Amino acid sequence: MRIAILLAGIAAGLAAQTVVLQNGTIMTVTKGTFKGAIVIKDGKIVEVGDKVLVPTGAQVIDATGQYIIPGIIDCHSHIAVESINEGSVSVSAMVGVGDNINPEEIEIYRALAGGVTTANVLHGSANAIGGKNVVLKMRWGKDAEALRFEGAKPGIKFALGENPKRQGNPTQPGQRARYPATRMGVEDVIRDAFTEAKSYQASWKEYEERSKRGERALPPRRDLKLEALVEVLEGKRLVHAHCYRADEILMLIRTADEMGFKIKTFQHVLEGYKVAKEIAAHGAGGSTFSDWWAYKAEAYDAIPYNAAIMHKKGVLVSLNSDSAELMRRLNTEAGKVMKYGGLTENEALAMVTINPARQLEIDNRVGSIEAGKDADLVVYDKNPLSVYAKVQKVFIDGTKYFDRDTDISERNRKALEKKRLLDAEKARQDEQKKQGMPPARRTGE
Amino acid sequence: MRYLFALLLSGAMGLLAEPPSTIAIRNARIFPVSGPAIAKGTVLMRNGLIEAVGESVQIPAGAWIIEGESLTVYPGLIDALGTWGLPQQQNQQGQQGQAAAPAGLPPIPGLATPTVAPPSGPQDRPQTTSWQKAADLVSPGDRRIASARNMGYSTAAVFPNRGIFAGQGSMMQMAGEKVDSMVVAPNIGQYVAMRPAGFGRSFPDSLMGVIAYVKQIYLDAGHYSLAKKMYAENPRGMTRPAYDRALEGVLESPRLLLPANRAFEIDRYAKLGRELKQPTVLYGGVEAYKAAEMLKDTPILISIKWPERARDGDPEEEEDFRTLERREKAPSGPAALAKAGVRFAFYADGIERRSDWLRAVKRALEAGLTAEQALRALTLSPAEIFGVADRVGSVEKGKIANLVITKGDLFQDGAIQHVFIDGMKYDPAPEPPQGPPGGSPGGRRPGEGAEIEEVRK
Amino acid sequence: MNRLGLLMAIAGALTAAPNDTFLLRGVTVHPVTGPKIENTSLLVQDGKIAEIGPKIVAPKGMKVIDAKGMHVWPGFIDSATDTGMNEISSVRETVDTGEVGTFNPQIRAAVAVNPSSEHFPVVRGNGTTSMVLMPGGAGGRGGPFGRLGGGDGPLIQGQASMIHTDGWTWEEMEVNRSVGMQVAFPDTPRIPGRFAAMLGMDRPQTTFADMDRQRLDRIKRLADFMTDARRYQKAKAAKEPGFRTDLKFEAMLPVLEGRTPLVMVANKQKNVREVIKFADEQKVKVVLAGTDDFGNTLPDLKAKNIPVILGPTYELPAEEDHAYDEPFTRPGEIFKSGVKFAFGSFGTQFARNLPYNAANAVAFGLPYDEAIKAITINPAEIWGVADKIGSIEKGKWADLIVTDREDPLEITTNVKHMFIRGQAVDLTSKHTRYYEKYLNRP
Known part of the structure; x- marks a missing residue:
């Protein structure tokens, strides 16, 4: 009984690490180009095809209208x-x-x-x-x-x-x-x-x-x-x-x-x-x-x-x-x-x-989209060979390292934080000036 | 003989009568660092050593007595890395090559022209003076030594800092008429700077070249000591290993100092030290606030000259997020290290005025470091890091009588009343006017921006 | 049709039809200044666009080009390059930009153009029919030839010329010998700290204030030169006794008269603000070029009607914390501000990628039509030649490209025909010739 529970726990853990990219145009490079899905587990591609079974509990990312290629x-x-x-x-x-x-x-x-x-x-x-x-x-x-x-x-x-x-x-x-x-x-x-x-x-x-x-x-x-x-x-x-x-x-x-x-x-x-x-x-x-x-x-x-x-x-x-x-x-x-x-x-x-x-x-x-290879993948909004294509998402070892939407939505927060840093520095300098400190030398650029 | 000489000297200078050999400071607040604070107690010094410390110490007759009611006694501060007493511009020529004008460039005023061909590989031992010892180079008359005392430093880890293998540091007392009497420990480590020659004219010309050179030097040192050992065991039939002072200098250094400011440098050089199998101490530490994890086994010397925006720079020059963040967070590094149990010590890095020093230390305190932790980083920790904690770094019986005595708190605006060094009393002189800061042992800060332009394609 | 009939009569009298008169049939015409016209014909007569319409019938003997399914666009205009003046950028002997001296308004780019340069066929292959040549070089910002005005470098670098990308001589290539006066607008010299560090010296103690003073001094020198030129202008008009012709000041007259703009190469917003101020004070026309940081200057540029020549969009962001796509989105931002702009390749070796620069801006927010305009009609207007080139309109020169696919900015689209003033242009180059040759190496 105890063993069974343990196994279930492991399975759940694995499922959490499973990602499915589906409905995109997959350009595998070595196995042709087709509309289908890619199953990623523990950083590896485990399945690629026009029809794949989505494992229960997998995170599904819809790539309709998008193109997926192996990482460049x-x-x-x-x-x-x-x-x-x-x-x-x-x-x-x-x-x-x-x-x-x-x-x-x-x-x-x-x-x-x-x-x-x-x-x-x-x-x-x-x-x-x-x-x-x-x-x-x-x-x-x-x-x-x-x-x-x-x-x-x-x-x-x-x-x-x-x-x-x-x-x-x-x-x-x-x-x-x-x-x-x-x-x-x-x-x-x-x-x-x-x-x-x-x-x-x-x-x-x-x-x-x-x-x-x-x-x-x-x-x-x-x-x-x-x-x-x-x-x-x-x-x-x-x-x-x-x-x-x-x-x-x-x-x-x-x-x-x-x-x-x-x-x-x-x-x-x-x-x-x-x-x-x-x-x-x-x-x-x-x-x-x-x-x-x-x-x-x-x-x-x-x-x-x-x-x-x-x-x-x-x-x-x-x-x-x-x-x-x-x-x-x-x-x-x-x-x-x-x-x-x-x-x-x-x-x-x-x-x-x-x-x-x-x-x-x-x-x-790496280098192609095939079962067994590292899940290094790039999702484009258009055919990647076109001048108009933009990278939307990038995965390395199944982990998402770039997401254009996130990048854009983060910009405002980063700008505000930078402003805070600048203001805080200004306050420090003003404080020093009040104390009559001489200016800092040009250093450390 | 030596006594006579000292007497003659002081007589000739017409300064003091022979100083008292026994001094007691009584009814003072005492921070021994090695133990709990004593609210009201006595420190007794005799012949340059601490004879007793505690709440009730018997003061012998004939001792000089300092009434300590309003005073606080700390161990003499130790600057964990400095160039106090070293000539500011060491002559750099020939093999050291460092400051020589690269061939083809107009001569730089004030710099000597190289007289020998620049190094063309590791075999030429570029920028290496590993055999030099600070103890042999310090000049007791350097006015900066008085500046160190004025800030409360009784002792400093003094390191030559020119070149890649710049030489060996010595733990030095910040007072003495002759250099011999200033030395606490003559060789406490080898100072290494990641300093390329630049301009592609002389090896090593790049950071990775310097790293490769450092690695090759330790391989060579290992081979050299093996060869010497085999030869010593049985010289017959074996070619005599050629004497190599550069490798001798490396081999006799008990530890290696490597520069590391950025977190990735801390990571890189802590690993390099492990790869070289050398006890390693890092120095710099600007981004220590995010590197505590990497410093589990490696102590670090933190410069308290926190990075600041140049106020005479271009007001429109945009600075990036990380630079701004680094400047805000650098002073929080010590607190982060303390919390993680990392061994660290402070160095003044060119700060020469008590007011600047105080401002710098306060920033670390404001960023979460406790006064107790700060005091340790200025006393016992550097002593431990350099293996001299049995002699200096705390107010303990039997240790060298190095003390700082303040009226008020050392880290608040307490004035330094006296600094005792080897039981001798020094009173701070008025603060010198602000001049250009002295040479900082860190030199340029590695990682504070790419310095070398490269041909890429 | 009468006129045409007459023409054909004349043509018939000759042994062959003239090369610059023909009918393009079965094409989609993209006039740029108006909506596209599908399945139509385009008549070129004496090198000019004569007629567009589905029902033009070619008189007997007229050359007819059947380009069924193809697309006709105006030839592209590269607004900043040194193609033809810079054969191999690292070999100084082959580079004729970047004259010595602080004030060289009298020198003219066109006269140093090598019509046999291997670069012209290469850029033609991707659709460029006209270019503005920068005498100070266009090799990027602060490069050895496209130097910004720091230190003791040049200030007025000479007259920019607009040329066609084909012709037997530079004279035949010339569209307008002088479309602008290139100025390396003063910038704050960089403190050579990194060199000091490399030499193991402390950083120089020079303050920013000292360095910035140099910049302001140089702006003043530029203004003083303008003042001197005005004095010359007055003396000349007044026919003052003892007046003597001075080539430098003579060359400044079109600038003072507002006929020729100063092409101000300035990179940072601080300098852009100075440029705007300078244009106001001097009351001269200005074109801004090579700026990669506009800051908050765009509304002012719009208000003062100052057009901008954008550097290549293929650049890295100016600072590490700037958005990764900052240079890509810049054209879109400028368009939104209402400032008129055109693209320049700012160089030679990548000049053929001008259309891809424009396309990349589209991917990051610039409307497609605006991208096309920025390499056709906008530059024609900015450089004062819109009566001749930049769009397909009756009466304009037949500077045309014919492409196999609709979108001329897409990499896989090929230019199948090119006409400059109605003359068919060879689309082969050293590159295509070597391709044939070495592909067939046994």
Whole structure:
């Protein structure tokens, strides 16, 4: 009897965590688009279909006339971290943006309001081999640890072309030039770093063998920079390489072949369309902009058809933002590949959902609306590929993190509270003035 | 010899006769901090130590007596983090690199030009002077030491603060003719600042670069001490580990001080301390009011220089909600910590006038901190945090005779009558005119806005 | 029909019909200034719109374009860009905006336009037929070329020109060489505190009051320049002995005479208030551009009839606690206030996204028709060229786009034909050519 009661209690608890989104147009990305319902339980999608049984006690959200897509994944972002470039050295593999997460950065919320649920937060492009990345879910309000996409495979940033060689070409007299200054030098830096990493790897192997034999041996000094590169060699860390021109893309493919590692994604890859065949053969993905061009010399041959050509030639393509602003409307960025290159609605949507999920090797968890996956969902008022679509609700792990109606209705209360804070501060200052305190210095901005 | 020297010195300066070795303050209200308040009692000091404290203490003949009817006796205050006595502008050159003009920029007046190449990686030990000790750098003649006393501080945790591994702090008495006699404990921790070099010219150039550097230093220190241990056990057949003063400095520091103002910084650096397996003390604490949960095992030093709006700023400059909220709530941090049982202490952070100090402490009291809790954060708690509570921090028999004596309440407008340091009496001088505040050990407040512009694409 | 008959007679006499005379058949015409006309025809004659009606019969020999089911819209107008003057923004040698000097009213944008720029075909592809080129650059607010008036930067940056997006030479592209005088309206210089912090120095002790004084000084310099120009104007009118022509002051005469507006680039409400005051005191026409914080200035702008060129709506909110959609809702707010406004792309690389900027504003509250107006008839009126462009009306230039779907602001809509003064314009670009080329790489 007692057991039965307990079970009932558990069932009730579970039911409370069950949410059903129904009557919306569901764009699953991997299983077609249809009108139906999604059942969410304990943060996971448990059922999707045109007809589902609504579990008793489930919270039902009506999405009539609305569109539901998987949470958008931005494969190239720099939000939510305090610094992004360790630009002082040509190889900065010892640093990681995940070490300086700012979970309170408002850009997380703004991204969420634009339908993004996961972001690949990358180191900048100041050096040939940059720092480590962090994959975050936009769980606004949670602490740094809870933002991390648990279990996401770690990655590292590489950068080719103009940015890493910029410091080799000082623009001011007296400024110190940092190697490399050319694309040839960029290649050398990468080859050299991996040569060093291999000898580091060997020195550990030797130490382990000596220890196994019971010999007295001092372990090698742990080197955070080389450790990251060894992880790349061992396939434990994904390479995301910033690049523009076809020549440098090809160079990195050949260097990786020589050194024995793989490039997971070429980032920006604006001339990827010229070497799509080679990229596909290497097995790398391309994560690009929809229509950026001509902002620098190496972007002058960029064309908005890049994504379509790479896709048609067998490259796994995603569209990214590299910008806290553009991040808010990756849905319409996807829409542009329908215009430039004539891809289908589903192909377009895949470029901001399942494709980046595959590129980050998190597609077992996110990127499409399928039973068993995380309930990361975005509800739009219109077809999300249209310029007129607005995000209405965003769920991550089944929890609603954004609701446009709530956002709007909260604005007044927040404005009043801000006014109260301002008034209170004014009162404090007046009090100080009365006491004849000198003015505060400009500090802490 | 030393006695003779002191005598000669005081004789030469024509100041005091030899001070009395036994002093009693009687019929005073006493807050020992380590125990309940004594409404009317006596503190007896002899040879710089507290010999007795209580309601009925036998005063020996020949003792100097201070009538305490209208006086209150507190332990000498301890500033939990400061630069008292340190040269204000340490010369920063070469390896420290900190203030050197980045290459390619016009030279900055008053700053030395670098003479060596800027650091290009962790191996160059950038901005590291971990071997420096405050005790070796303090100048007893610094006028700011008198300012500290005027506010009631008998003791301060003095830390060098330039660079990433800036050096080791020392617990110092805020009086003394020679630095040797001021030292209570010479190495009480390593001061770390999350301070990138900036401009992409020198490692580390970013916050994450600094963090990586700090991690690498502790890995190196671990490896270094292992190598030294193995070598000491049996040097035969083993390459001699090269002496590394930067790592020596880190290894001999009993604890690590890390900066943390924003709640997420408190979270981050408390975790970093655990990752490094170092006893860690955080400093800053602007958003401690919402971070008590994260501070269960990590003590924090709270700056009482609460964030304020600049009154000479642009009146139309809009400030965001969180900045306003932070400024309103920062003084409520200590009360929240006290309630949660978090160990915390106060530091003056550049405040040098009793009136400013009083205003700052009052804001914490108005925000819910009790006077008792405030007093503890200014006395016994910093002593405990830095491991010197057996010597200072309370009015107890056997401890160093550091006292503050006020007419009225320390936290109300009671005037400080005397400060006893090592049993020596000091009377506060008139308050100096308001000048620019002195160097604050916190430097710029991390987390108070992104300081570094980055190339993003 | 008589006139047409006559024309056809002339045309017949020539070996071929003129390129700028044709009949568009089977289309829906969206005049913008009036309701749409479905299933009709549009006659273009000598580059101008001659007739709209379902029953126009093309005389023999006249070019007939059968565009059944398609939609005809006026070509779009980008009210702030530097397309054609800025090929690759990071390569200074390819950028011809941002002249040196504080007062440069005499320089003119149009003469530095490279008609062969790869950017023109690209923007044409999405429907833009006219643009206002900003000599001080339009690369955003406070950017290196679109600099706001802080520090010792420029104040008067030169004459903005309106051009067509096609032509063999800049002269042929010209719509109006001088539609406005660009002014980087003085702003309070930012205290370079962050640089000081990076250098490990204490923050500078400069107070806001000191910094703000610099702003007011610079506004005064601007006013003084106006005074000097007026003195010049008087001296010239009076034919004073010893009068000598001065190109800078000469260039200011249309401004003083109220023929050409000052295009005031000002970002914050504080500066907007100064702009309004300045316009009042100087009694000159003013167009406001690049503002992202209007505060409470909209009623004043409305009262003073000051139009606004809106920056891209694709922006982040100005402050972290502002509504996430603040820049998106701004056009709607401005419309509600009654202030006349137009969109500018404020740049080059995203100039082709002008219609999407307008559409995004619709999603967040701007009525659809107003979004269309803000890239057609509104800018034509603001820039004083509404007699020629901005709507489909008899007598206006045939600056037209023909789209495959009704809504020209939607991404999936394609521009199938474009006409500038009745001339069919090539819609291919480097981008379409490379698409063909590399798609077919073996």
